[in-house]
Amino acid sequence: MNKALVVLSGGQDSTTCLYWAMNEFGHENVSSLSFDYGQRHKIELESAKKVAEIAAVTHEILPIDTFSVLGGNALTDNIDVDDTQEASHASQLPNTFVPGRNLIFLTFAAAYAYQRGINHLITGVTQTDYSGYPDCRENTLSSLEQTLRLGMEYAITIHTPLMNLNKSDTVLMAEKFGAMDAMAYTHTCYNGEQPPCGHCQACLLRAKGFAEADRADPLVERFQFFQD
């Protein structure tokens, strides 16, 4: 049996990965997992739930309270997101960075998978993203896969279908695997607005991807429908 677990943030990328996984492993073999780590915008978790519902796959939310005591960062604390992406730390990372966040998510996801006999983890990370998060890069994920295999004595594989794709390619992949209906309920806006603010870095990047792929964004269309 090839059971697969998709780490679902409720965003465009992980939603695309969910449909990729359904194509790769078969719909009945795919489940999804989100993390409630005290993110400022609960709409992310609502989006993940809605996406899983549309895709008709199992979805669970794991709480991680620990982040709140680890130290300040813009995505969990109630401080302004710095759109200029200036560094909050000497290593020149944007101030939305929770150090090792993805490592923590994926290690929890692996432990969850282990308990359920799931051997495949799918995450929507990409190293072509503007953010430059070191825990989203291919060499980090390869090293983590090795660590998890050794540390759990378990043959787990981490899949990163979007690793080397740009946003435009991701849009075309979403279309190819039938993710566009769910895409209308994904969340991207850094400011947590619905309809999306349209001017934060995340909204601009999303719009650029759809424009370059020459496709309409189902999320934008959903709100335009109500506005017309």
Place this chain on the structure above:
Amino acid sequence: MNKALVVLSGGQDSTTCLYWAMNEFGHENVSSLSFDYGQRHKIELESAKKVAEIAAVTHEILPIDTFSVLGGNALTDNIDVDDTQEASHASQLPNTFVPGRNLIFLTFAAAYAYQRGINHLITGVTQTDYSGYPDCRENTLSSLEQTLRLGMEYAITIHTPLMNLNKSDTVLMAEKFGAMDAMAYTHTCYNGEQPPCGHCQACLLRAKGFAEADRADPLVERFQFFQD
């Protein structure tokens, strides 16, 4: 600056490591961290607090609520500990095993260290232990160190002073670095008893180590004092 963080469980091994670190990095550069992951015996955290107090180092407790939803295991659920160490999983691990637990602890500890400019992590894991936990082995820890360095872009080093020591050597190391006063307040008993039950695997292993090192266990002496 060489600041160091000791992952302190309140047991014999991590207490020994705390004193090792104070010798290695200087008392003023050492702090300690414990995890509240829903362990059945709160005495472990009380022991950690007491040990840090005796050592006069900073001590923080990070909550990890996530374990409780990951799945059943004897150290967090209210079920009997299987002293015969029979496997609860096909891979022949004892049923006290939380898959990847150490990976999760150390990744959180690394994120905590990153935020505070600490470059050295110390953990009391040992591959000579009877338990055979794969996340306590040298190759796993080396791989994790590499993953953390890549994933956080941060020069962090994981130290495992007890990795290849047996329990008797650990007792002698504790004595060498002045850990014996604190040792009287460590917790080992799997059954969470105080005074320790003396017949569980953990108590037996501890007693064997002290016997082989030809030293009295300060924990046992502390209770004998009251019983006499």
